[in-house]
Amino acid sequence: MRRRSRLLVLLAALSLVASVFAKEAVPEASDPALEARMVRITSELRCLVCQNQTIADSHADLAVDLRRQVREQLTAGRSDAEIIDYMTARYGDFVLYRPPFKGTTLLLWLGPAAMLGGGLLVLAVVLRRRSRLSPDAFEADDDDLVSPSPARDVGHA
Amino acid sequence: MIPELGHLALWLALGVSLVLGTMPMVGAARGRLDWTALARPSARVLFALVALSFVCLAASFAGNDFSVLYVASNSNRLLPLHYRITAVWGGHEGSILLWLLMLTFWTAAVAQFSRHLPDAMSARILAVMGWLSFGFLLFVLTTSNPFDRLFPAAAEGRDLNPLLQDPGMVIHPPMLYMGYVGLSVAFSFAVAALIGGNLDASWARWARPWTTAAWFFLTIGIALGSGWAYYELGWGGWWFWDPVENASFMPWLVATALIHSLAVTEKRGSFKSWTVLLAILAFSLSLLGTFLVRSGVLSSVHAFATDPKRGLFILAFLVIVIGASLALYAWRAPSVGLGARFSLVSRETMLLGNNVLLVVACGAVLLGTLYPLALDALNLGKISVGPPYFDTVFVPLLTPLVFLMGIGPLARWKEAELPDLAKRLKWAAGSAVVATIVAIWVHGGIGIVGALGLLMAFWIVASVTTDLVERLQPPAGTRVALLQRARLIPRAMVGMMIAHLGVAAFILGVTLVKSGEVERDVKMEIGDTTEIGDYVFTFRGVREVPGPNYRAAQGTIEVSEGGRAVATLHPQKRIYTATQAAMTEADIDTGLTRDLYVSLGEPVANGAWIVRVYYKPFVDWIWGGCLIMGLGGVLAATDRRYRQRAKKTVRTDALGAVLGTT
Amino acid sequence: MKRLGFLIPLGAFLALAIVLAVGLNRDPREVPSPLIGKPAPSFSLTRLDDPQTSIALADLRGKVWMLNVWASWCVACRDEHPLLVAFSKKGLLPIYGLNYKDQRDDGSAWLMRMGNPYQASLFDNEGRVGIDFGVYGVPETFIIDKTGTIRMKHIGPLTPEVIATEIEPLLKKLNA
Numbered sequence: 002m003r004r005r006s007r008l009l010v011l012l013a014a015l016s017l018v019a020s021v022f023a024k025e026a027v028p029e030a031s032d033p034a035l036e037a038r039m040v041r042i043t044s045e046l047r048c049l050v051c052q053n054q055t056i057a058d059s060h061a062d063l064a065v066d067l068r069r070q071v072r073e074q075l076t077a078g079r080s081d082a083e084i085i086d087y088m089t090a091r092y093g094d095f096v097l098y099r100p101p102f103k104g105t106t107l108l109l110w111l112g113p114a115a116m117l118g119g120g121l122l123v124l125a126v127v128l129r130r131r132s133r134l135s136p137d138a139f140e141a142d143d144d145d146l147v148s149p150s151p152a153r154d155v156g157h158a
Numbered sequence: 159m160i161p162e163l164g165h166l167a168l169w170l171a172l173g174v175s176l177v178l179g180t181m182p183m184v185g186a187a188r189g190r191l192d193w194t195a196l197a198r199p200s201a202r203v204l205f206a207l208v209a210l211s212f213v214c215l216a217a218s219f220a221g222n223d224f225s226v227l228y229v230a231s232n233s234n235r236l237l238p239l240h241y242r243i244t245a246v247w248g249g250h251e252g253s254i255l256l257w258l259l260m261l262t263f264w265t266a267a268v269a270q271f272s273r274h275l276p277d278a279m280s281a282r283i284l285a286v287m288g289w290l291s292f293g294f295l296l297f298v299l300t301t302s303n304p305f306d307r308l309f310p311a312a313a314e315g316r317d318l319n320p321l322l323q324d325p326g327m328v329i330h331p332p333m334l335y336m337g338y339v340g341l342s343v344a345f346s347f348a349v350a351a352l353i354g355g356n357l358d359a360s361w362a363r364w365a366r367p368w369t370t371a372a373w374f375f376l377t378i379g380i381a382l383g384s385g386w387a388y389y390e391l392g393w394g395g396w397w398f399w400d401p402v403e404n405a406s407f408m409p410w411l412v413a414t415a416l417i418h419s420l421a422v423t424e425k426r427g428s429f430k431s432w433t434v435l436l437a438i439l440a441f442s443l444s445l446l447g448t449f450l451v452r453s454g455v456l457s458s459v460h461a462f463a464t465d466p467k468r469g470l471f472i473l474a475f476l477v478i479v480i481g482a483s484l485a486l487y488a489w490r491a492p493s494v495g496l497g498a499r500f501s502l503v504s505r506e507t508m509l510l511g512n513n514v515l516l517v518v519a520c521g522a523v524l525l526g527t528l529y530p531l532a533l534d535a536l537n538l539g540k541i542s543v544g545p546p547y548f549d550t551v552f553v554p555l556l557t558p559l560v561f562l563m564g565i566g567p568l569a570r571w572k573e574a575e576l577p578d579l580a581k582r583l584k585w586a587a588g589s590a591v592v593a594t595i596v597a598i599w600v601h602g603g604i605g606i607v608g609a610l611g612l613l614m615a616f617w618i619v620a621s622v623t624t625d626l627v628e629r630l631q632p633p634a635g636t637r638v639a640l641l642q643r644a645r646l647i648p649r650a651m652v653g654m655m656i657a658h659l660g661v662a663a664f665i666l667g668v669t670l671v672k673s674g675e676v677e678r679d680v681k682m683e684i685g686d687t688t689e690i691g692d693y694v695f696t697f698r699g700v701r702e703v704p705g706p707n708y709r710a711a712q713g714t715i716e717v718s719e720g721g722r723a724v725a726t727l728h729p730q731k732r733i734y735t736a737t738q739a740a741m742t743e744a745d746i747d748t749g750l751t752r753d754l755y756v757s758l759g760e761p762v763a764n765g766a767w768i769v770r771v772y773y774k775p776f777v778d779w780i781w782g783g784c785l786i787m788g789l790g791g792v793l794a795a796t797d798r799r800y801r802q803r804a805k806k807t808v809r810t811d812a813l814g815a816v817l818g819t820t
Numbered sequence: 821m822k823r824l825g826f827l828i829p830l831g832a833f834l835a836l837a838i839v840l841a842v843g844l845n846r847d848p849r850e851v852p853s854p855l856i857g858k859p860a861p862s863f864s865l866t867r868l869d870d871p872q873t874s875i876a877l878a879d880l881r882g883k884v885w886m887l888n889v890w891a892s893w894c895v896a897c898r899d900e901h902p903l904l905v906a907f908s909k910k911g912l913l914p915i916y917g918l919n920y921k922d923q924r925d926d927g928s929a930w931l932m933r934m935g936n937p938y939q940a941s942l943f944d945n946e947g948r949v950g951i952d953f954g955v956y957g958v959p960e961t962f963i964i965d966k967t968g969t970i971r972m973k974h975i976g977p978l979t980p981e982v983i984a985t986e987i988e989p990l991l992k993k994l995n996a
């Protein structure tokens with residue numbers, strides 16, 4: 002810790018001098034397009050030693066190592082798909098936050114659409130069945146007891 | 159002594175909850191007024207006992223009593239007092255006690271404000287809530303006692319997790335729990351009505367303000383959690399579709415469906431059994447959330463330290479409570495009446511459309527959250543389901559919902575005409591499209607999804623405006639002053655409009671931040687600058703500052719816009735004394751149209767640091783929108799309809815009908 | 821018929837409850853290895869005790885061997901190590917260590933203190949070979965057969981039960 006305080010004192014002294022040499026900060030990454038791919042890929046990969054975090058956001062050692070791997074592969078010209086394959090070959094589908102579309106995940110990916118379709122179908126069937134019933138099956142209406150209201154009956158919530 | 163008192167209070171509460179659960183219920187069935195009369199006082203005593211227990215635990219924290227195991231695990235002498243109190247709910251045992259405090263509070267509140275209900279009904283409602291308390295008390299006393307002693311007492315506590323030493327921790331869990339637990343009121347109303355066989359429109363009117371209140375707390379609670387994650391976690395995100403986040407979002411979706419469904423049931427008496435089912439479902443999802451967070455079946459930063467015995471208990475509790483109520487539903491619901499008629503195109507149908515979309519959305523979230531668990535349980539492999547999945551399936555469900563949000567309030571009850579609606583809404587539709595085009599042109603390119611988001615937000619605003627303008631028109635042939643017309647709009651209607659505008663603000667915030675946010679990781683030496691748009695960030699170095707229970711390396715970054723100084727930001731990297739745990743604190747310059755967000759990365763050679771800089775346009779509209787939604791909820795819940803004691807006369811009804819307000 | 825519809829929520833819930841009950845016994849964070857039954861990744865690493873000498877995967881062809889991932893900074897490895905030392909004395913198969921993300925001095929000193937069950941330890945300072953094997957935590961143990969195929973992976977410290985019920989029967993099968 003003493004080393005750190007000394008470092009900070011040195012910093013303070015240097016800052017007086019360094020302002021003369023102020024410049025545009027060096028981005029961590031040299032190539033913005035590459036960086037964009039880096040962010041996109043690493044934010045879809047799970048940090049396996051964390052409690053539900055991506056390797057983009059985690060400070061864990063393994064996350065740092067895997068980020069370095071991704072960066073090296075990107076620089077070497079690999080495609081996004083190749084990098085994903087690299088990861089799943091070693092860690093399985095568990096490492097992907099975007100579950101692959103395969104037999105076992107068919108229900109997962111198609112489920113919401115199926116539920117929507119099913120829900121709307123049930124709604125349609127129920128409404129049709131209701132419209133076929135005679136008026137006696139229903140309860141008396143408040144509105145039927147009062148005289149019909151003028152042009153816009155907006156009612157309340 | 160105090161911990162023992164707290165412990166004893168819980169045992170007494172267990173007994174009282176048993177009395178509350180049984181005698182009023184039997185009394186209501188047998189017509190024994192002396193037994194039903196036990197409900198209200200029992201509810202109050204139950205709350206008093208649990209409150210006493212809570213106070214004892216808080217006192218143990220305040221007094222640094224490290225002979226209590228829970229206190230020793232979650233607190234520390236250096237922890238400031240307000241965080242010592244907050245630490246009461248920093249771990250599993252204490253947070254369950256907080257849950258119980260809320261549950262018994264809502265029970266006592268129902269006891270207090272249910273005098274207008276028939277005695278048998280309120281007795282049954284309170285009895286059901288008594289059973290819920292009994293279950294949780296049994297859970298605490300057998301598996302999660304916060305008052306367990308530690309022999310020999312620890313000299314010093316293990317400290318509260320540094321991530322939780324934050325104002326967010328003070329308010330987010332209490333608000334969230336008020337929401338979760340508040341849904342138990344609607345649940346109890348539903349079960350009581352099923353048991354008693356008296357499910358009519360007045361049931362919906364009684365249940366509504368309670369449900370809206372719970373929805374309000376849940377909305378605020380989730381918004382607070384999201385906002386806290388945003389400024390605390392240092393990576394600028396605000397929603398990760400984490401299992402625990404989903405566990406709070408699912409009841410919210412169903413609760414939103416419920417408050418809309420209650421509107422139909424109250425107004426028209428229709429779809430009573432569906433509303434009852436939603437009420438059971440909403441609280442069931444709260445309980446499911448409790449299970450997911452505390453059982454260890456899902457991996458999450460939010461998950462409590464787990465113990466399989468606890469998981470099993472909660473699961474058994476879940477099966478009993480939800481299983482029994484759904485069985486009761488299957489038995490009693492078929493004989494519930496159909497309510498009033500309505501045609502295919504009507505406000506009722508649109509609200510049902512709202513319900514279908516919200517329930518399917520909840521189903522999608524549930525599917526994504528539990529799918530990995532199901533696959534693993536069936537030995538079909540192990541997968542992860544994260545934001546890429548949820549973002550993909552959720553947005554398409556949201557879009558038709560927002561579309562309906564514009565039409566529904568304008569549609570007439572019972573029977574509406576599509577051509578009429580189209581005519582009334584064409585201005586809204588047109589102006590929404592124009593506004594979107596203008597916004598894209600000003601913003602400069604936003605993508606298809608972004609354009610859709612803008613269109614949705616503008617559509618809501620335009621349709622709410624249309625609704626408001628229509629209501630402010632004097633009825634044909636009369637000349638009523640504008641202000642008078644405005645005052646005649648029911649508060650619940652105003653609440654609805656405001657809440658919907660809140661949704662628009664939320665969508666706008668999400669759309670603009672997702673399409674326009676900029677993140678930059680830069681290595682900065684002292685004096686270095688980096689630019690995002692017109693903003694210039696200058697790094698002025700890092701120095702050490704002490705805190706109450708930590709030491710921090712504090713950076714200074716000056717921000718200017720066009721030469722004019724805008725803000726000086728001080729992100730920190732803290733080391734907490736007790737645990738030597740490290741934590742990154744970002745610093746944010748909040749603005750109406752943008753946030754400027756800076757956090758420190760790692761130090762590198764020569765005094766330089768890796769600094770992460772974010773530009774987040776309109777991000778605060780996300781939580782602002784939620785607050786506005788909440789405000790709408792408060793207005794809706796406090797409509798005079800619910801505060802009135804006297805019954806309405808037919809004359810008032812007729813007058814109201816003429817003026818279009820009843 | 822209509823009555824049956826009202827039972828759907830209950831039925832769906834009970835199915836869910838069963839899934840949750842089974843899930844209680846699972847560890848949501850354990851990562852099963854996709855490499856079981858696949859060829860071990862090729863590697864060439866220097867020995868921990870001798871930076872001049874390397875060992876490659878090809879050198880280990882023709883025999884069944886165990887790869888144990890360890891590090892001097894790993895707490896759980898301390899629990900496992902005495903068991904590993906005892907097991908190595910049985911001479912059932914050669915054990916090679918993968919010294920993962922460690923320093924040479926620390927690793928060597930640790931072995932000297934705790935005992936050395938390994939034929940040799942491979943020095944994987946950057947953890948790259950570990951990533952190739954799908955290592956995500958320490959300790960982990962692999963069994964690789966004569967053709968260089970990974971046949972088993974155990975995550976976490978070895979226990980007598982695992983050795984008796986999983987490893988030794990597997991060895992019998994692979995050596996047959």
